[in-house]
Amino acid sequence: MLMLEMKGVRKTFNPGTVNEKVALDGVDLALEKGDFATIVGSNGAGKSTLFNAITGGFIADEGCIILGGEDITFTPEFKRSKVIGHLFQDPLKGTAPNMTIEENLALAYLRAGTAQRAYFSRISRKDKELFRERLALLGMGLEDRMKQPVGLLSGGQRQALTLLMATLVTPKLLLLDEHTAALDPATADKVLELTKSIVAEQGITCLMVTHNMRQALDLGNRTLMMNGGRIVFDVQGEERSKMTVDDLLERFRQRAGEELDNDRILLSKVEGA
């Protein structure tokens, strides 16, 4: 069953001006339910723009987007977010710093249909138990700090909390935009492990932008490569499992007719060597 379908999605920013930029140049993408695809590409290839098109940060100029059989092309952002989880590189973006851990989770839990109608209900004991149980799974001791403001947490803890919030009510689609890139290596590993286990456990369909070529091939079941607002390469199955990082870079050279100019990709390649 198809979970996400994008057909001929285009977006031009600042049309008709000197700053005109074709950010998405006819993107076609189909994700099966339970697919976990990684996305690589140069700076400005359109990876984040693709995510924003899906979440509704802007409405696409052309094309259509279908999520779980429902056409969401013109659905406003806050309605799409009911079924789409989105994590950013900046760990500060996904949580409200002056509110407690418990209050942040309560907001995320609004996605559950039953809670949405109860405007004047407060956080119940049952909710608190659920939050505590889920927080314990993170293994960060956050379950004992539920009354503390989120602003006191470290970047890694906040990102783990954001991940938990995005998946508290299982989303149809989870978008991860380099969500471990701003964390220190040990914390990044930890958050990545959590991501893997949560995604696998709930069978979430997932798209993940990464600059780490190793990760792009190891994680998930599919790798996409973007360039110039298009998906230029899409590999899965046996072909993918045989692929090395050098193969991937070579493939990029062929498809894009240029070197991969993402500085962090090059750095991570040096690190890997």
Place this chain on the structure above:
Amino acid sequence: MLASIFSLNVLQSALELGCIYGLVALALFLSYSILNIADLSTDGCFTLGCAVCCQVAVTGHPVLALFAAMAAGILSGFITAFLQTRLGVESIMAGIIVNTGLYTINLAVMGFSSNMSLVKVDTVFSLGKNLLAFAGSWYQLILAVVVIAIAGALMVWFLGTRLGLSIRATGDNAAMVRASSIDPAYTIMVGLCISGSLTALSGALLAQYQKSCDINVGTGMVTIALASLIIGETLLGKRSMVLRVGGVVFGSCLYRFIVAVALRFNVPAAAMKLVSALIVAVAISMPAIRQKIAFEKRKQEARLRHAKTHGKKEAV
């Protein structure tokens, strides 16, 4: 001398006014501290509450007048919110536009006269005087305290509900709110409507307290309410919601007390706006001044330590 300044009478009337004006401070607490929106329609909205209250108290009933004023305040807040969330007017502009428009509306409500009197009609305070006969001369304070206590308690309760949490998150991290399937346009709308109703209620109570309404009664109200808010937050901190809301009311009472003391020192009435502005400026700059003093102190200590260990003065 000191005894006459801090007499019970001064304290009592400062508390009465502090509680009445505390409602505006509570309104700004919601729009400014919680939602992070500078809503400049406060002045006009306060006068609107005054004017509507006077008109309804004269033609109807003083209690009904309070609710009518709140309804008018909700409408005013709705228009401000509609301008900024649906029509793309910047929040400060939306407030200024509504404030300007309200001047004419307020005159119209008062029958195109610049003032109105409630001397000959019943007010909630004159009704309360009979009801609270046991309290003697304290009946006005009791009424004002009851109103602000209800408003404060409702505010604390509301901010803990799911809708209240959504409003708090809107001011804290708007991007996260959209990602949590909440429409920020809706939460801003609800927040500003509540804020407007509190502002208008404050104006309505003041009209009945003073038994009059004047077209300029709201001038500078936003500054005064902000001062109360910041005095409260500076003195009581931001640890819990109860403390924050309590701090707002406390700040408002303290502000009124300072004003009362200033009046006792025979500061002419015409100079009161300047005194208010000074109090506000001092209150708002207090955190920065404190920080500066702490920094200078640390620098001084470090210099002394340096001089001790190296036996000579550090070049500046």
